[in-house]
Amino acid sequence: MPPERFLIRQDKLLSLIREAEVDALLVTGVSNVRYLTGFSGDSSALLIGPSVRVLISDSRYQTQIVEECPGLEADIRTQKTKPHDQLAAVIAKARPGKLAIESHILTVHELGKVKEAIEKTDAGKTIEIKPLAETVEKLRQIKDDEEVAETRLAIRIAERAFVAMKATLTGELTERQVAHELEHTMRRLGADRSAFEPIVAVGDRSALPHYRSGDRRIGESTFLLVDWGAALPSGYRSDLTRVLATDTVPGQLQELHGVVLKAQLAGIAAIHPGAKLKDVDSAARRVIEEAGYGDFFGHGLGHGIGLHIHEEPRMNSVAEGELQPGNIVTVEPGIYLPDFGGVRIEDDVLVTSDGHEVLSSLPKDLE
Amino acid sequence: MPPERFLIRQDKLLSLIREAEVDALLVTGVSNVRYLTGFSGDSSALLIGPSVRVLISDSRYQTQIVEECPGLEADIRTQKTKPHDQLAAVIAKARPGKLAIESHILTVHELGKVKEAIEKTDAGKTIEIKPLAETVEKLRQIKDDEEVAETRLAIRIAERAFVAMKATLTGELTERQVAHELEHTMRRLGADRSAFEPIVAVGDRSALPHYRSGDRRIGESTFLLVDWGAALPSGYRSDLTRVLATDTVPGQLQELHGVVLKAQLAGIAAIHPGAKLKDVDSAARRVIEEAGYGDFFGHGLGHGIGLHIHEEPRMNSVAEGELQPGNIVTVEPGIYLPDFGGVRIEDDVLVTSDGHEVLSSLPKDLE
Numbered sequence: 001m002p003p004e005r006f007l008i009r010q011d012k013l014l015s016l017i018r019e020a021e022v023d024a025l026l027v028t029g030v031s032n033v034r035y036l037t038g039f040s041g042d043s044s045a046l047l048i049g050p051s052v053r054v055l056i057s058d059s060r061y062q063t064q065i066v067e068e069c070p071g072l073e074a075d076i077r078t079q080k081t082k083p084h085d086q087l088a089a090v091i092a093k094a095r096p097g098k099l100a101i102e103s104h105i106l107t108v109h110e111l112g113k114v115k116e117a118i119e120k121t122d123a124g125k126t127i128e129i130k131p132l133a134e135t136v137e138k139l140r141q142i143k144d145d146e147e148v149a150e151t152r153l154a155i156r157i158a159e160r161a162f163v164a165m166k167a168t169l170t171g172e173l174t175e176r177q178v179a180h181e182l183e184h185t186m187r188r189l190g191a192d193r194s195a196f197e198p199i200v201a202v203g204d205r206s207a208l209p210h211y212r213s214g215d216r217r218i219g220e221s222t223f224l225l226v227d228w229g230a231a232l233p234s235g236y237r238s239d240l241t242r243v244l245a246t247d248t249v250p251g252q253l254q255e256l257h258g259v260v261l262k263a264q265l266a267g268i269a270a271i272h273p274g275a276k277l278k279d280v281d282s283a284a285r286r287v288i289e290e291a292g293y294g295d296f297f298g299h300g301l302g303h304g305i306g307l308h309i310h311e312e313p314r315m316n317s318v319a320e321g322e323l324q325p326g327n328i329v330t331v332e333p334g335i336y337l338p339d340f341g342g343v344r345i346e347d348d349v350l351v352t353s354d355g356h357e358v359l360s361s362l363p364k365d366l367e
Numbered sequence: 368m369p370p371e372r373f374l375i376r377q378d379k380l381l382s383l384i385r386e387a388e389v390d391a392l393l394v395t396g397v398s399n400v401r402y403l404t405g406f407s408g409d410s411s412a413l414l415i416g417p418s419v420r421v422l423i424s425d426s427r428y429q430t431q432i433v434e435e436c437p438g439l440e441a442d443i444r445t446q447k448t449k450p451h452d453q454l455a456a457v458i459a460k461a462r463p464g465k466l467a468i469e470s471h472i473l474t475v476h477e478l479g480k481v482k483e484a485i486e487k488t489d490a491g492k493t494i495e496i497k498p499l500a501e502t503v504e505k506l507r508q509i510k511d512d513e514e515v516a517e518t519r520l521a522i523r524i525a526e527r528a529f530v531a532m533k534a535t536l537t538g539e540l541t542e543r544q545v546a547h548e549l550e551h552t553m554r555r556l557g558a559d560r561s562a563f564e565p566i567v568a569v570g571d572r573s574a575l576p577h578y579r580s581g582d583r584r585i586g587e588s589t590f591l592l593v594d595w596g597a598a599l600p601s602g603y604r605s606d607l608t609r610v611l612a613t614d615t616v617p618g619q620l621q622e623l624h625g626v627v628l629k630a631q632l633a634g635i636a637a638i639h640p641g642a643k644l645k646d647v648d649s650a651a652r653r654v655i656e657e658a659g660y661g662d663f664f665g666h667g668l669g670h671g672i673g674l675h676i677h678e679e680p681r682m683n684s685v686a687e688g689e690l691q692p693g694n695i696v697t698v699e700p701g702i703y704l705p706d707f708g709g710v711r712i713e714d715d716v717l718v719t720s721d722g723h724e725v726l727s728s729l730p731k732d733l734e
Contacts, residue, residue, distance in 0.1 A: 041577070059665070060577045079665055101475070108470035108478050109500045133476045180554045187547045210408075210427045298426070298446055 003071055005146065006038050009139060010048060016135050017049055023096035024049030025132065026087070026114075029105040031307040032136035034235060038068050045087065052094040056087060088117035095123050103131030134312075141304055141312045142326035148350060150236035151305065151328055154195070155348055155360050158230040158238045161185035162362060165226075166244065171219020175200040178226070179213040186230040195229035195237035196309045206243070207342040209299060209334065222247035223366070225344060235307045238360070239330050241346035245366040256293070256335045256343040257366050263287035263333040264345045264364075267301055267315075271331070271349055271356040277319035284333045285317065293335045302330040305348060327351040328359070370438055372513065373405050376506060377415060383502050384416055390463035391416030392499065393454070393481075396472040398674040399503035401602060405435050412454060419461040423454060455484035462490050470498030501679070508671055508679045509693035515717060517603035518672065518695055521562070522715055522727050524597040525605045528552035529729060532593075533611065538586020542567040545593070546580040553597040562596035562604035563676045573610065574709040576666060576701065589614035590733070592709060602674045605727070606697050608713035612733045623660070623702045623710040624733050630654035630700040631712045631731075634668055634682075638698070638716055638723040644686035651700045652684065660702045669697040672715060694718040695726070 013036065017025050027033055027046040036046055037055055041064055044057035057065060058077040065074050077086040091099060101111060111129075118124050143151065164185050165178060173181075179198040186194065200213040203221025218224060227241040243257060267284030281301040288297045300316025305328055313319070313327055323329070329351070334344030347360040380403065384392050394400055394413040401407055403415070404422055408431055411424035424432060425444040432441050444453040458466060468478060478496075485491050510518065531552050532545060540548075546565040553561065567580040570588025585591060594608040610624060634651030648668040655664045667683025672695055680686070680694055690696070696718070701711030714727040 060575070063575070103475040103479070104477075106475050108468070108473050108475055108498050110471075111475050112470070112498070131475050131479070176554075180551070184547065184551050187543075208427070208430070 003038070003069075005144065006036060006069075009036050010053065012139050013048060013136060014050055016138065017100070020100055020130075020132055020135070022049075022098040022100040022130055022132065024052055024091075024094060025100045025135065026091070026102070027136060028102050028110075029136065031235065032102065032105075032140075035136060035140055035307060037072055039065060040068060040235075041065075043083075047090055047094060049094070049096055052096070054090055054094070056090050058083075082117075084113045084117040087114055088121050091118055091127065092121035092123035096127060098128050098130055100130045100132035100135075102133070102135070104133040137312055140306055142324060143306065143328055143350075144326070147236060147306065148326075148328070150232055150234050151238065151348065151350075152359055154191070154230045154232050154236050154238035155240070157186050157189045157191050157232075158195075158228060158240055159360065159362050160189055161230070162226070162228065162240070162242070169218060169244075169246070171217060171246070173218050174215050175202055175205075175213035175218075175224075176215065178218065179228070182226075182228050189230075190232070191230035192233045193231050195231040195239060198228035199225065201225045201342075204339050204341050207336040207338050207340060209336060209342070209344070218246060221341075222249045223253060223341065225342060227344065227346065229309065237305050237307075237309050238348055239305050239309060239346065240348065240360055240362065241332055241344045242362060242364070243343050243345070243366060249366065252337075253341055253343065254366065256337070256341075259288060259291040259293060260333055260335055260343045260345050261364055264331055264347070267331045267333060268347070268349055268356065268358060271323060271329070271351060273323055273325045273351055273353065275323045277313055277315045277321050277323065278317055280323065281315045281317050281319065284331070288333060288335060296335045296337055297333060298336065299334070302332050302346075304329050323351045325351050325353045370405070370436075372511065373403060373436075376403050377420065379506050380415060380503060381417055383505065384467070387467055387497075387499055387502070389416075389465040389467040389497055389499070391419055391461060392467045392502065393458070393469070394503060395469050395477075396503065398602065399469065399472075399507075402503060402507055402674060404439055406432060407435060407602075408432075410450075414457055414461060416461070416463055419463070421457055421461070423457050425450075449484075451480045451484040454481055455488050458485055458494065459488035459490035463494060465495050465497055467497045467499035467502075469500070469502070471500040504679055507673055509691060510673065510695055510717075511693070514603060514673065515693075515695070517599055517601050518605065518715065518717075519726055521558070521597045521599050521603050521605035522607070524553050524556045524558050524599075525562075525595060525607055526727065526729050527556055528597070529593070529595065529607070529609070536585060536611075536613070538584060538613070540585050541582050542569055542572075542580035542585075542591075543582060545585065546595070549593075549595050556597075557599070558597035559600045560598050562598040562606060562672075565595035566592065568592045568709075571706050571708050574703040574705050574707060576703060576709070576711070585613060588708075589616045590620060590708065592711060594711065594713065596672075596676070604672050604674075604676050605715055606672050606676060606713065607715065607727055607729065608699055608711045609729060609731070610710050610712070610733060616733065617707075619704075620708055620710065621733065623704070623708075624712075626655060626658040626660060627700055627702055627710045627712050628731055631698055631714070634698045634700060635714070635716055635723065635725060638690060638696070638718060640690055640692045640718055640720065642690045644680055644682045644688050644690065645684055647690065648682045648684050648686065651698070655700060655702060663702045663704055664700060665703065666701070669699050669713075671696050690718045692718050692720045
């Protein structure tokens with residue numbers, strides 16, 4: 001990606017920094033640093049404000065920073081300097097009167113170390129530290145064209161792997177083997193890894209929304225739920241769910257599937273810029289409630305995806321805020337009947353300037 | 368694992384809690400909760416002290432907790448309660464005068480939320496919160512018999528996968544493909560996943576200690592460095608490194624290999640209970656310095672492995688403390704010549720009651 005993209009993001013962040021009435025933000029979240037600079041390593045920080053932009057890293061990453069972040073000032077630590085002393089020295093040199101830290105990422109212990117190190121510098125007494133949560137994350141909600149393209153690719157790879165998996169599915173395979181096959185195929189198609197540990201849940205296990213794939217064999221029931229996605233080398237992700245019938249399924253499962261599908265389509269139809277997050281949730285939830293299954297849909301309708309698998313915005317019954325163009329969200333209603341089974345159908349949807357585009361395209365029928 | 372194992376760990380922790388002069392510790396680290404209770408889910412906490420032991424979780428995990436933690440009291444949250452209010456209610460009920468939190472794990476933001484919620488309870492004013500870092504981690508350094516057995520298995524699986532990879536290595540494969548093959552094979556052999564992203568570094572890329580496997584093909588050089596390991600479903604891990612010659616290698620690489628091997632054997636020989644961490648490091652480092660490559664070994668000699676890939680104890684030139692029976696550490700000296708290549712040789716070593724046992728057994732010659 002060209003540096004301009006990162007300069008635009010950095011400039012947008014400066015507006016938020018000014019709004020928060022601080023002079024600089026110490027960005028320590030790995031994905032936030034990556035989003036703002038293109039640097040794909042870890043253990044590094046970005047000090048950014050109207051009068052300072054420095055990437056703070058160590059000698060392991062010197063070459064990588066030159067390649068990935070042309071034009072960005074970098075402070076490189078050698079083995080002899082302690083990380084907190086390096087941070088403090090860079091901060092002391094910039095002398096922000098008010099310094100914000102990412103309070104949702106920095107641990108209590110790390111903040112103590114940083115404060116201690118800053119107090120030992122000659123600028124120590126003049127710097128006030130302010131906690132600030134979820135600031136870069138506000139920007140990350142709105143995807144630019146390249147981020148949308150990467151997400152499309154992550155979806156395409158996940159879908160192709162799913163088709164390949166279905167084509168070779170046998171009753172002897174265990175849930176875990178199917179999960180591993182999915183990841184293996186996604187990697188062959190260019191993914192870096194699974195976007196999260198895939199859920200492959202046979203029969204009644206599908207009623208557990210956070211089940212981990214286990215040793216149950218596909219042939220032990222007549223259906224399975226698969227929740228999977230791809231993460232690309234760039235960090236962008238997809239997140240999809242389908243229920244597959246491997247034999248004639250119980251009539252009630254077919255009924256659940258019909259209700260969930262109708263709910264999902266109602267949720268998707270409610271997506272447009274300016275739609276309230278809770279209204280999109282309730283558009284889908286209402287369908288499930290009217291069918292009498294309201295008590296069995298115990299999670300929110302969906303969430304943003306991007307460099308992380310769960311990002312803002314989150315669509316649930318208590319969410320505040322509205323959808324904006326550039327959001328990419330999952331739409332994933334479900335009904336879970338304990339000891340019987342569950343159905344969830346999940347697609348990834350882009351909020352466009354005048355409505356929405358469903359980015360994923362796998363068939364949704366039980367088959 | 369039987370509950371007795373966890374009760375023993377919990378009792379050892381109580382001694383540390385008393386030493387820290389607090390009435391309870393709120394354990395929020397996922398691996399720490401798992402180590403103390405056997406619970407393998409996330410988003411949960413353990414409140415533990417002389418007069419309280421409660422696992423704090425939510426309804427998704429209700430069944431799993433009953434299966435994994437028989438006999439352990441659990442407080443289960445439903446969708447209607449906010450996580451911080453649940454934590455506060457459990458803490459208020461136990462009324463610890465002094466409550467320690469894991470300051471190296473809890474974020475500044477989370478601590479603020481927890482404090483706020485506690486202050487709203489009727490016990491709010493009576494509870495003093497104290498930061499405490501790396502307490503359960505002290506116990507995790509010393510592996511019990513079952514942990515040693517799991518680590519042996521993680522090593523065995525990694526070694527078998529390496530042998531299989533070597534047997535099928537071709538010049539056309541990329542670094543990334545080799546890394547994925549290793550993980551795929553380890554999974555077939557019973558691993559849950561790679562213990563970390565494997566490093567497969569062809570030619571001069573081996574001089575970058577934190578290189579990520581890329582698109583370079585094996586045939587583009589005459590040697591490659593592989594740093595890989597397995598993570599089991601139980602969470603325990605292995606961590607190994609070998610350099611493979613795929614053709615006739617430069618004489619200097621052979622020389623580096625000889626020096627590193629000698630350094631590694633010297634480091635291993637220095638391992639026994641009571642050995643100072645920095646002395647083990649210097650036993651290996653001296654060999655590299657005497658060969659004139661001291662400036663090209665820029666990291667510590669090794670680290671503990673367990674539920675995390677990097678644990679205490681760490682062996683480097685500034686480490687304080689001594690080895691203890693039950694430590695499992697990597698021994699991994701390296702020499703890295705920029706633009707030429709690097710050699711690192713890494714094995715996993717158990718500190719026994721009277722010396723050490725090298726748990727890994729792959730040949731170390733360049734081949």
